[in-house]
Amino acid sequence: MPTLKKTLLLFTLLSTLTFAKFNVVASYPYLGKIVQAIGGDNVHVKVLASPKRDPHFVIPKPSLIPAIARANLLVANGAGLEIGWLPPLLKSANNPKVRIGSQGFVDVSRAIHLIDVPKSVSRAMGDIHPEGNPHFDTDPHNVLPIAKLITKKLSAIDAAHKNLYAKNLQTFTQTWKHFLHTFDTGMKQCKGKKVIQYHELYNYLLRRYGIKSEANIEPLPGIAPSSKHTLELIQQMKKEHITTILQDRYHEKKTAKFIAEKTGAKVIILPHDVGSVSGTESLQSFYTTIEERLCH
Ligand SMILES: [Zn+2]
Incomplete structure (x- = not known):
């Protein structure tokens, strides 16, 4: 055989x-x-x-x-x-x-x-x-x-x-x-930008480049959004002119979509790790995707 x-x-x-x-x-x-x-x-x-x-x-x-x-x-x-x-x-x-x-x-x-x-x-x-x-x-x-x-x-x-x-x-x-x-040069373009996040996945990055994380979709870390918190968030975003929502790959996306509809904000899906979204299969493309989606 x-x-x-x-x-x-x-x-x-x-x-x-x-x-x-x-x-x-x-x-x-x-x-x-x-x-x-x-x-x-x-x-x-x-x-x-x-x-x-x-x-x-x-x-x-x-x-x-x-x-x-x-x-x-x-x-x-x-x-x-x-x-x-x-x-x-x-x-x-x-x-x-x-x-x-x-x-x-x-x-x-x-x-x-x-x-x-x-x-x-x-x-x-x-x-x-x-x-x-x-x-x-x-x-x-x-x-x-x-x-x-x-x-x-x-x-x-x-x-x-x-x-x-x-x-x-x-x-x-x-x-x-x-x-x-190269990355730093690209990120400098969005210094001073205001965002909300679902969970605080991007604090290290946002802080380094002077991007302000004003609030989170989850009312407390690991706690699902409540309608009360979501409505407060909509008010805050309108008042403070926050127009960017950072959404990750794995949480529900309904809340972000609802907030976007009420405020006119843009929902950006960011990868949280290498391979989270397509085109992020290497370390460099993971970070480049974050920079491109956040700052361009
Ligand atoms: Zn966490």
């Missing part, structure tokens, strides 16, 4: 290739892209969350467990974003190498100065992020500190390839600095 033999041989070869590589699991797509840029051909990256779904509520599907079970490194966003779904997966995968707090677990929020840290936390404030705003991925200036931390971790665990990782970081840094220069 030559065909079966060939298939088996191919399968063995593919398995060897996969297992010969350094296995990294990344919680979100943007992290997968950074890991791939630093690890190059030496790493095999598996991303857990879909960019088209709510990043707070990823379904911990059993099919995600094998990749975690054989991972050498797990890269997480941190700042509480995975709190509802990653711990059960880690428990089922039972891989001591990537357990929270172990050498093979990296929380990239450690490289970021978190904003919106609440002074006190209570349930009355909604399903708040108690450690601060975890949505720092929407600001491209946060990419390099994250890439450096990932390089440090990869080099510590896989010391045999640390020169390769250092070289890749150097190349990536050069490219990214060049990209940031």
Whole structure:
């Protein structure tokens, strides 16, 4: 049975290739892209969350467990974003190498100065992020500190390839600095713009470029819109001449549409991660899409 033999041989070869590589699991797509840029051909990256779904509520599907079970490194966003779904997966995968707090677990929020840290936390404030705003991925200036931390971790665990990782970081840094220069120029055009958001996904970006986030469609973080809040929002937008609504891919879009009809504002769908909307499959196109939709 030559065909079966060939298939088996191919399968063995593919398995060897996969297992010969350094296995990294990344919680979100943007992290997968950074890991791939630093690890190059030496790493095999598996991303857990879909960019088209709510990043707070990823379904911990059993099919995600094998990749975690054989991972050498797990890269997480941190700042509480995975709190509802990653711990059960880690428990089922039972891989001591990537357990929270172990050498093979990296929380990239450690490289970021978190904003919106609440002074006190209570349930009355909604399903708040108690450690601060975890949505720092929407600001491209946060990419390099994250890439450096990932390089440090990869080099510590896989010391045999640390020169390769250092070289890749150097190349990536050069490219990214060049990209940031272009990005900054584009973003400057919308300084002073006033917007409302559904959830505070873009605060890092908006603050950096002097765009004012005046209110949110959700009355409190994680709480669905109420008609009272929506009507107040319409009044506020009319009074303050706010004409832009930032809508993400995964929340309901009816409320934004209703507000737009009442105020004449424009609804802009922004990606919240690499691959959230079509044409954002790379890190650069993810950020360029945000800039183009927000500022042009
Ligand atoms: Zn959030």
